[in-house]
Amino acid sequence: MPCAAACLAALAACATFSDTIQSTEHSLAQQRPRAALIEYEKLKPVPADRVLYLMNRGMLLRMSGDYDESTRTLEETKRLSEQLRALSLREQALSFTVNDASKSFVGEDFERVMVNNYLALNYLERGQLDAARVEALQVDLLLRERRQRSSADNPYAEDAFARYLTGIVYEDEGEWSDAMIAYRKAYEAYQKQLQSFAVAIPETLKHDLIRLADRMDLAEEAKGYREEFKIAETLSAADLRERGEIILTVHAGLAPDKRERATTVPNPATGRILRIALPQYRSRAQPFAYASVSADSNSTKTSLVENIDAIAVKTLESEMPAITARAIARMAAKDIFASAASSNSNDSGASALFGLAVNLAGVFTERADTRSWFTLPGEIHLARLPLSPGEYKLKVELHGRDERVLDSSEIKVTLRKGEKKYLSRHWIPTNLEVKP
Amino acid sequence: MSHRPSLRIGLALLALVTVTACSTQVERLQATDVKDLSGGWNDTDSRLVSEEMIRDSLSRPWLQEWGAARGSKRPALIVGEVRNLSHEHINVNTFTLDVERALINSGKIDFVATKDERKGIREERKDQDINAREDTRNAMGRELGADFMMTGTINTIVDPNGDTQVLFYQVNMTLISLVDNRKVWVGQKEIKKLVTRSKLRF
DSSP states (O other), X not given: OHHHHHHHHHHHHTOOGGGGOHHHHHHHHTTOHHHHHHHHHTOOOOGGGXXXXXXXXXXXXXXXXXXXXXXXXXXXXHHHHHHTTSEEHHHHHHHHHTOGXXXXXXXXXXXXXXXXXXXXXXXXXTTOHHHHHHHHHHHHHHHHHHHHHSOTTOSOSSOHHHHHHHHHHHHHHTXXXXXXXXXXXXXXXXXXHHHHHOOOOOHHHHHHHHHHHHHTTOHHHHHHHHHHHTOOOOOOHHHHHHSEEEEEEEEESOOOEEEEEEEEEEOTTTOOEEEEEEEEEEOBOOOEEEEEEEETTEEEEOEEEEEHHHHHHHHHHHHHHHHHHHHHHHHHHHHHHHHHXXXXXXXXXXXXXXXXXXXXXXXXHOOOOOOOOTTSOSEEEEEEEEEOSEEEEXXXXXXXXXXXXXXXXXXXXXXXXXXEEEEEEEEOOSOOOBOO | OTTHHHHHHHHHHHHHHHHHHHSOOOOOOOTTOOOOSSSSOOHHHHHHHHHHHHHHHHTSHHHHHHHHHHTTOOOEEEEEEEEEESSSOOOHHHHHHHHHHHHHHTTSOEEOOOHHHHHHHHHHHHXXXXXXXXXXXXXXXXXXXXXXXXXXXXXXXXXXXXXXXXXXXXXXXXXXXXXXXXXXXXEEXXXXXXXXXXXXXX
16 A cells, blocks of 8 residues: 555655646646746746746747736746756766655756846836846846857757847847847857757848948948848938837747657566657647738838757757657666565565566656746747827738738837837637647 | 653753754844845945945045145035846846945935935925925025036956855945046956855755
8 A cells, every 4th residue: 555655645745837827828828928927836846947937938928918027936946947057966866766756946048048048138118228138138148158168060050039139138228239249149040940949040131231231331241231132222311310219029839849748568477567759859830921010101020030840859859869868767766676576585476566666656757847837928029110290090910821820919108219119919829739 | 761851851952952942043233233144245245345436436636636726615426327237137236325324424425315216306396386385485496416426336356266256346336527528537446255165964
């Protein structure tokens, strides 16, 4: 009996994080972020899942329009994941003997960068430009440090959107050279990652590069961009300063679903059960194609700036060899424990039973680490719309891949000369089924 | 049965250890004590920088020159924006308040309320105009105009290498004459820290 109880307890403790998020997803699909937040806050995360809990909570708060609390939560996420960077021998040991999900969740690199990105967006939408600039500097540090320790063949060596957003912040601050450098880095990153993440250089970035190169008298560079992008005319920096600008980000869909893929087989030689469990991403359907923004006679379209879905999938792919190696080592270790347990007593009946219990415990605890920041959008799109100072009724239409209008909304905005207004729209489809 | 007492003592000890581990520990510190926890900007930095700034600004010639030209009248200052251009979210307000307080208390300078504060005071004065007794009423249009505006920036340079990083803070403060935009004083204070992250945790 105690053995069975122990097995049950172990099983309950190992119920993966994604098992408990169904109802949150359900509310999100119904476009009710506030209800999703309430559902999600019912979760009582174990200390190891604290960072993940905060990430999701911060995102749900943002979706519900509570920017200040979202900012506080994401700042706490950042602080905590910084602390957890130190290696824990206890957790390493657990990850080699029990499972990977027993380690403290710190988030993948792209998830940590996303914390900074969303904080920057929170600050920008609240009109706190200098605070957004702090995030820009932090993301630069994070990416710089990442480059120091990661291998060159990692597809996610840079975060193109983070660089682009950073450039927008610097340009808004009037720090032209920093903005130019950030735009250039974004441009290079989009070029390099086109193959892996399928994000072309955003239309807006092309104009930004030309405008900034002109502003800084980089005639050769500006000429190069004009030829490459086939853009003859663009608004000059001086003209842009005379107008206001709407910068809209659309956060569409949800990040892919991380699931477990497990194989359980009996070993005919020993009669014991072997199990191996690995994580796997399943992309969700993405019906969203682009958004159109219009005010009076001015209108523009968004372009894709970040494909989180692809980044998540590729990141996991690049880590799969290490995860698989750990899983195999774990399987072998658990089998050795079970073998030792069954042969460690004079009473053959009792020892067989004990061996079975140890074997079952090992099998039950073999779970894949399926924790991921699931409230992240699948894709981020961005549009910039310069407008003369004045009051506007901004019309935002979300279009599907079949040109159908998915959603339409109107926002009242007042723009002053030289002012930039940052707006965002989260949209999640009703159908959250994963792709087969 | 003989091992029962020892077991009981053991359990009691265990309970005691658990209880101590769970209770929150509070240690009172002096405001001037230096405690660096995360390596980031903290109260000690804010205090050190503001003290240095004040000492420096009061010992410079602009103050004497001002006094010589205008007799015994003290210069009136206003705090403009202190911008945080560092890589950390710093509460700039506590820092500017530190500077302001020490300058006022030096007795050599008058401070004028900031833009936001003035709004509130003007409203109060308007209210007095209608509701206060005539002999206690404060008239409008008698505000003290500032002679100088103090502005500043906090900058950082970070040089990370693995688990070690050098943090370099540079705080600049400038005093600008409102008469002719002349910069009469520029103060600078630098703080350098070497922060080593622990490689291991429990």
